[in-house]
Amino acid sequence: MEPGSVLSTYPLTLSTAFLLGFLARQVGLPPLIGFLAAGFIFHAFGLKPDPTIAILADLGVTLLLFTIGLKLKIHNLTRPEVWAGATGHAVITVLVFSLGFILLSAVGIETFAAINPGQAVLVAFALCFSSTVFAVKVLEEKGEMLSLHGRTAIGILIMQDIFAVLFLTASTGKLPSLWAVPLLAALLLVRPVIYYILNRCGHGELLPMFGLFAALAVGVATFDLVGLKPDLGALALGMLLAKNKRASEIADNLFSLKELFLVGFFVQIGLAGLPGWQDIGLAIFLVLLIPLKVVLFFLLLTRLRLRARTSFLASLSLANYSEFALIVGAVGVANGWMNPSWMLIIAIALAISFVAAAPLNQISHRLFCLLHDRLQKYEGPQRHPEEYPIDLGEAVVAIFGMGRVGSGAYDFITGDFGEVAVGVENNTNKVSEHRSKGRLVVHGDATDPDFWLRARHDKLRMILLAMPEHQANLYALRQLKEGGFEGYIAALAKFPDDAAELERAGAQVAFNLYEGAGSGFAAQVEPLLAEMLGDNPRDRLHNEP
Known part of the structure; x- marks a missing residue:
């Protein structure tokens, strides 16, 4: 390898990104904060953006959109809280922000002196987007992608992506090819082949x-x-495959690859440049506008029949600026519609918004508990169909998370003790699927502080926490303990340290999924083995021909 070649920078790039990501995680922040910091450090030391990093970033975003499509159903975009929330928020944000920028220019604020009405509208449009990459990573880490607030946030982000695509298409001054409609129709026709x-x-x-x-x-x-x-196109293909029963398996297989490629995306943002003090000041000013976006999302979503908690969590996951802001800005600069200095300002504001939003989303449930009484009064009189009171029937056992493990536990309990169990699942599609198989499953979110206010649970004596994400099980366990639940709690864990943490938090049993798989499998064949080997299995084995 020649000194100074592209590959010779890889060990330094990877090491720095890993170490800073590792340090960020140790202090309770998402690793993406460390990856952003790595990009800033590389730029400060004069490392030029590597084309390979850009390729990895593009692949990461493409796979992200594909996996979103795999989990997205078209009918989710037609829900009022999605299309009306996204459209209303975009229109109001552009109007308020652009008028504010024009007003600041008119009163002689130096930073905005050169901005004209057209530039003000374009900058405001760029700032109305929230980051799909950030929101998906945060929701996946918390196991909330399929919750109502997670699906609402992702639906709004998809609508924003569509707005951005329409803008990018219009900015070229060219219409898509006449073959666009026939080719898209052909994809639908060949879906059975796919x-x-x-x-x-x-x-x-x-x-x-x-x-x-x-x-x-x-x-x-x-x-x-x-x-x-x-x-x-990646998003569309994901949506095309979403109805296939193996869609989630594809997403799981691509998860690690997608996460690895997205490291390049966050490093690339940091490599965008280091600003002057005036640029930093303006970027901080733009970040201070984000609470207005959050408040607007919250007010719109509560008006659209979502509860205060659902509206708050969805709004907080959208509390940032988007990578699409840079894309819109680049188009504006290329067409002479925007001063090039805005590109660096927006990039810095984007990075700061990620740094500020990451820890807030990590403690989003605790924040809502602190603000519960103040936020509750903004709820409307009507309720979203998924947020009506929950009837747990006569069950004495509740199983949270009706995946493969939860379903197996439900079948085992009801098979041995009768109809004494109820399943609780935050994915409405899974709820319908379980009900079609005769299981008593209700829609609910174990991490919802209001769940126990909506559910009649006086007969419950045992709770099994079988959700796939450790943080979701841990948070639900803490909610139960804080709420005074005195029954038996068992929780699922994937690793020994997770099991230990659950037991410290108050679970009577923390079942290690991987360690228990072998013993569970052996328990299934134990009766057959006893019958085959008789009372003295060791002698029987030695006597076999």
């Missing part, structure tokens, strides 16, 4: 390869071919 290929890929390395093929070779390439935004 499903057939997917179902014959097995569970090995072909499955993630199929995901890459669908996202990049089919989705991105097809949309690029007809003049549509390529990334949107």
Whole structure:
């Protein structure tokens, strides 16, 4: 390898990004904060942006949109809280922000002196977006992607992505190819063929390869071919595959790859540059406007029949600026609609917004508990269909999280003791699926502080926490203890240190999923083994021919 070659910078880049990401995690922050810091440090020491980092960043965002599509149902975008919330927020934000910038220019504020009405509207439009990358990472880490507030936030972000795509298409002055509609229709026609290929890929390395093929070779390439935004093709292909029963398996297989590529995205933002003091001051001013975005989201969502908690958590996950702001800014600069200095200002504001929003989202549930009484009064008289009071029936056992483990526990308990259990699941599609199989499952969120206010639970004696994310189980456990639940609590864990933390928090039993899998499997064959080997299995084995 030649000194100074591109590859020679890789060990330094990877080491710095890893160490700063590791340090961020040790102090309770998401690793992405460390990755952003790594980018700033690289720029400060004169390291030029590496084309490979840009490629990794693009792949990360593309796979992110693809995996979002895999979990997204079209009907989710038609919900009022999604389309009306996104549209109303965008219109009001652009009007208020642009008028504010024009007013600051008119009164002689130096920083805004050169901004004209057109630039003010464009900057305001860039700032109305929230980050899909950030929100998805935060929601995934907390296990809340399928909760009502998670689905609402993601739906709003998808609508914002559509607004951005419309702007980018219009900014070119060119319409998509005449082949766009026929080609998109052709994708729908060949969906059975795509499903057939997917179902014959097995569970090995072909499955993630199929995901890459669908996202990049089919989705991105097809949309690029007809003049549509390529990334949107990955999202569309994900949505096309969302109804397939293996969609979640593809997303799980691509998870680590997507996370690795997204490191490049966050490092790239930090590499955008170091501003002067005036630019930093303006960037901080823009960050101070974010609470206005959050308040506006909250007010709109509560008016659209969501409870205060759901509205607050969804709004807080949108409390940042978006990578699309940089894309809109780049288009504005390229077309002469925006002063180039705004690009660096927006980049710094974006990075600061990530740094500020990350710890707030980590303690979002605790924040809501602190603000509960003040926020509750903003709820409207009507309720969203998913937020009506919850009837747990005559159950004495509640199982939170009706995935494979929770479903197995439910079937075991009801098979041995009768209809004494109820399942609680935050994914409405899974609730419907379980009910079609005869299981008593209700829609609810174990991390919701108001859950026990909405549910009649005086007969419950045992609770099993079987949600896939450790933080969700831990938070629900703490909620139960703080609420004075005196029954038996068992929780699921994937690692020994997670199990120990759950037991310290008050769980009577913390079941290690991986350690218990072998003993559970052996327990299933124990009766057959006893029958085969008789009373003296050791002698029987030695006597076998």
